[in-house]
């Protein structure tokens with residue numbers, strides 16, 4: 267579903283050039299659940315942003331479902347994000363002035379889905395994350411875990427085949443983190459491909475496939491144990 | 505895709521900024537539409553046709569203190585002297601100068617007093633048969649005074665028997681439009697309307713009947729008198745310059761004052777209106793500028809406050825045009841609310857002005873025109889900030905925590 271070949275990303279600021287990704291190679295298959303770990307600043311978010319077409323890359327090739335992402339226009343990327351990708355953010359990113367129902371509705375409106383169909387989907391998604399009774403609440407009336415579940419409902423509403431999550435449990439306590447993880451596992455079982463960046467080795471271990479990014483590249487580690495040790499050390503060191 | 509409902513909901517939940525802007529738009533609409541209407545009304549007033557070739561006419565006042573001459577005779581000699589001056593077309597002694605802001609008015613009765621009957625108010629001028637030519641107006645009906653219609657006297661019991669009236673006056677007195685030849689009365693003294701002039705303004709342009717004017721063929725020589733002079737085109741300044749000397753050369757026991765051009769006289773009379781006009785214009789410009797800046801600033805503020813939200817919307821599939829449209833729709837909604845309130849306020853304000861300051865009734869097209877202008881201005885003020893918002897990168901969604 268996703269193939270990156272030699273993808274590089276360079277951030278050019280006044281003083282320095284940062285190579286956030288260098289010759290990054292990765293293939294993600296339909297239906298996978300991948301946990302991405304790695305030290306802080308190693309390029310995990312950059313990878314996720316490029317995978318989600320939130321920012322352009324400097325060189326290399328990125329194919330998403332046989333579409334050459336590098337050749338797309340801004341509008342085409344927006345439409346593709348809307349149709350294929352669901353985002354889950356560390357900070358939830360719910361729109362504070364919209365209630366839960368309206369928040370979940372946002373991507374559906376951009377898709378141009380009719381009101382009746384929207385309603386059906388929103389209710390189903392809120393039901394799935396266990397917040398159907400709170401549809402009229404504003405985000406600030408919910409706990410962090412509940413907010414993240416709404417964000418997941420919003421990501422699911424458009425029925426994306428590809429879910430990208432950047433430290434979705436980073437702002438949650440471990441109980442809530444586990445609930446969110448269970449939700450993601452359920453979604454994966456229902457068929458969505460998931461790439462999740464996490465700092466939590468326990469959660470990473472639960473994912474069928476682990477990738478570690480170090481210094482803008484996929485670390486060439488085959489042994490799962492090794493991955494876990496590296497991650498722990500890197501976190502301590504970074 | 506228009507997302508009006510969620511925008512309204514979002515506005516309701518954080519309304520302070522929006523309400524302030526709405527009020528500002530309402531106030532601007534209310535004030536600007538009334539001010540624009542008043543400006544237009546005053547402009548029409550200031551630029552109205554008075555019926556006179558103002559640029560060729562001037563007047564002066566004569567204050568006689570010498571007792572050694574018969575005034576009536578002196579004025580007759582003065583008139584002859586003036587009418588023969590090079591560059592002068594005609595001249596006339598009068599009790600009042602049109603457009604000058606000072607003169608006399610009285611009610612002219614349709615029945616002799618004390619019989620009950622309607623009377624019609626008119627500013628009146630008293631002068632001889634040269635008055636029409638001096639003022640540069642022409643009769644549209646009837647005849648001018650004959651020289652022997654003119655009464656030159658000091659006897660208060662001798663009154664003129666004929667008069668020339670404006671069309672407006674004659675039609676008010678005789679709504680059938682057949683005023684020519686009709687009798688009217690000053691008290692119980694009859695006079696006959698022998699001539700009608702289509703357009704000729706009285707002494708006060710701001711009178712509620714500035715077009716009601718009557719000329720009587722009557723000269724009652726007073727120690728304080730006015731003279732009106734019409735010159736050949738382009739000759740006025742030269743004639744005005746030497747007029748005092750000429751008058752004093754004819755007789756020197758008097759003082760010549762107020763040598764003033766008719767258009768200048770009118771300008772001075774209207775000075776407060778001109779000032780008001782300018783102040784209203786400044787007010788409009790300032791108000792409109794403040795509102796535009798307010799919208800501009802509020803949108804910029806909204807955008808910086810909502811940077812992450814915009815990035816998130818982009819991440820969720822909003823195109824740049826969706827972001828621009830969001831802000832345009834949001835602003836148009838606020839503006840529509842403001843205009844609704846503003847138009848209502850404008851109409852109420854117009855009614856108050858009508859009642860309290862007897863201004864003419866506000867015409868709806870000024871409200872509509874102002875509303876349209878305010879709408880266009882809001883759209884212009886929001887377009888730049890909205891375009892900036894659309895440039896916010898979707899990666900903001902993951903980058904800013």
Ligand SMILES: Nc1ncnc2c1ncn2[C@@H]1O[C@H](COP(=O)(O)OP(=O)(O)O)[C@@H](O)[C@H]1O
Nearest residue numbers: 277279284286305306307308309310311312313
């Ligand atoms: N917008 C940016 N401008 C400049 N440098 C950036 C920008 N975003 C990220 N970087 C840099 O790129 C590198 C990778 O960042 P990131 O992908 O966020 O790392 P991670 O998510 O693994 O912590 C870091 O060194 C970071 O400082």
Ligand SMILES: [Mg+2]
Nearest residue numbers: 310311312432
């Ligand atoms: Mg990161």
